[in-house]
Amino acid sequence: MAGAKEIRTQIKSIKSTQKITKAMEMVAASKMRKAQDRMLASRPYAERMRGVIGHLAMAHAEYRHPYLVERPVKRVGIIVISTDRGLCGGLNINLFKRAVATMKEWRDQGAEIDLCLIGAKAQGFFRRMGGSVVSKASHLGDSPRVADLIGTIKVMLDAYDEGRIDRLLLIENEFVNTMAQRARTTTLLPILPSGEDELKHHWDYIYEPDTKQVLDTLLMRYVESVVYQGVVENVACEMAARMVAMKSATDNAGELINELQLVYNKARQAAITQEISEIVGGAAAV
């Protein structure tokens, strides 16, 4: 009978764990919906900007902003966007794998690397891994604000302005759908204009105060908005990954409980049978 009692406590503890994972799953599901809305809301801004930058880069051949010119790479800046909290499946691990692979790629080409880390998990990882971390931000919450990122990004932009880094990369999670998130590497700087078809119609803006100032502001805001988008998308990824991870945890707990329940019933039955046969045996002896 000793076995039965142990099994019963085990079932109870698994049940309470299951309750927690179930609650986390539901919280993640409702947060994910909000995060997705936020992700969509931030898109038009960056899209409009990309359009304007594309046009400006085409229309103004005489003023080449440093952000638009490619130069030989001696040092690379990498911005890594991770989550603050764990329990979200392999989301961060996949991201860090990508980051390490990218870093190795550039190191093999003889470039050094400066890191800018967003999210507590990335900071923990690179503290163990080593690497020169020049700026960081964490605990941005579920609804991050651009204001919280300005400083962190500016460190990297300044480094680019001063020629300390020659390329700025962004490593982030891409939200494919609820079930799938992918690590993605994008080049933030230099911005290489892609649309050649712009040249067909020749017109130009009237600038106020002047081309340089407008372009400076525009490019800076653009980089910020791309990073911000990455952060918002990362929140959506985190919630989706957590939802899936917690769902499978809840399912596994259910299976475990079923199995244990079966073992418990058998043990109970065996104990009763034994007791009866003992009584019968005793009565026969008398």
Added chain:
Amino acid sequence: MAMTFHVDIVSAEEQIYSGTAHMVIAPAEHGEVGILPRHSQFIAKLKPGEVRVKPSEASEEHSIFISGGLLEVQPHVVTVLADTAIRAKDLDEAEALEAKQRAEEALVDRKADFDYAKAQAELVEAAARLRMIEKLRKQHKG
């Protein structure tokens, strides 16, 4: 014929306003500018202030406060790329310094972490020694 054009006011965080307008007044750096339909292409930096949108000649103005940004004008579309925070060069500078400091603090922290690990190892060793001594004592008594 009523002449209108499309206005989008967007910030990095959300779409603030979208609709048609008869006239838009925005606080550009060198003074307020009023945009009417079929204005030629124009791009300007905005300073903190209010953007006023007039949906039609007779109607009330919508007034939206922005903390700076950019104004882009195409003949039939006007876009205001609004900043979400008050921006100033020295303010940005302070933010950047803070982010750097956080990174440097972590370096100090790393040392703290290392010391913690070391201390833990020492603790484990000390505990093992204590157990050893106790065992020896019992043997002596017994």
